Amino acid sequence: MVLNNDDAADPLETDGPLVDPIADQPHFHRTESKIAVAGHPIHAMLVAFPVALAISTLGADGFYWWTGDLFWARAALWAGGMAFLLGVLAGISGTVELLLVSGIRARAASWTHFVIAVMLLSVLGANWGYRLTTGFEEAVLPWGLLLSAFAAAFTAITGWHGGKLVFDYQLGTSSTGKG
Numbered sequence: 626m627v628l629n630n631d632d633a634a635d636p637l638e639t640d641g642p643l644v645d646p647i648a649d650q651p652h653f654h655r656t657e658s659k660i661a662v663a664g665h666p667i668h669a670m671l672v673a674f675p676v677a678l679a680i681s682t683l684g685a686d687g688f689y690w691w692t693g694d695l696f697w698a699r700a701a702l703w704a705g706g707m708a709f710l711l712g713v714l715a716g717i718s719g720t721v722e723l724l725l726v727s728g729i730r731a732r733a734a735s736w737t738h739f740v741i742a743v744m745l746l747s748v749l750g751a752n753w754g755y756r757l758t759t760g761f762e763e764a765v766l767p768w769g770l771l772l773s774a775f776a777a778a779f780t781a782i783t784g785w786h787g788g789k790l791v792f793d794y795q796l797g798t799s800s801t802g803k804g
Contacts (some may be wrong), residue, residue, distance in 0.1 A: 656728035656796045660718055668722055671715035672787065678708035679749060679780045683773040689765050701769065702753075702761040708776070709749040716746055729796050738786040745779040752776055 658666035682704040689697035719742065722729060729735045752772035756764040790796040 656726060656794065658722060659725045660721055666722075668715060668718040669791070671711065671718055672784075675708045675712035675715055675749070676780055676784055678704045678711065679745075679773075679776045682708060682752065683770075683777045686765050686770045686773045689762075690770060695762060698762045698765050701765060701773070702756045705749065705753045705756060705773070705776075709746065709753045712746050712749055716742060726796075729790075732790075732794065732796070734786065734790055734794070735796065738783065738790055741779065741783045741786060745776065745783050748772060748776045748779055 658668070660667045662670075682701050685697045685701035685704055688694070689701065720739070723735055723739055724730065752769065755772065756769055
């Protein structure tokens with residue numbers, strides 16, 4: 626028996642428009658923040674600090690390399706430590722949002738942001754821990770600078786994914802805010 630392609634149904638041909646099966650889940654469009662103060666989501670408020678501090682750590686490392694001034698090595702130690710600690714706080718609030726809000730939890734992009742953010746926290750923690758155990762001046766070149774560069778790169782990737790979730794899908798926003 627010979628099958629002719631004209632006789633078989635085309636698996637790519639559909640009878641109607643394509644439908645996202647995830648979008649049909651109950652509460653898929655319920656994406657408002659559950660952790661907010663006066664309508665302002667906590668995760669969105671906290672995340673700016675570790676982002677700025679991670680980039681500042683790279684900047685301080687670069688200035689130390691350029692000038693040799695110990696101030697910049699010490700500044701990188703403090704910026705890296707605070708980036709990690711505030712990143713943990715932002716991560717806790719983001720994780721709670723992920724787990725509590727079904728519309729956020731249902732999207733694969735949310736999990737991608739979560740995994741990359743956890744990787745970023747690992748790099749930030751390693752950077753700070755290395756500086757604490759080695760000494761803030763000795764730690765800068767070459768490994769501290771390299772870890773800071775990795776942290777800056779992961780910050781950019783994580784921030785891009787997080788921004789995409791907020792601006793494209795309005796995830797973790799609040800509908801109770803005044804506007």
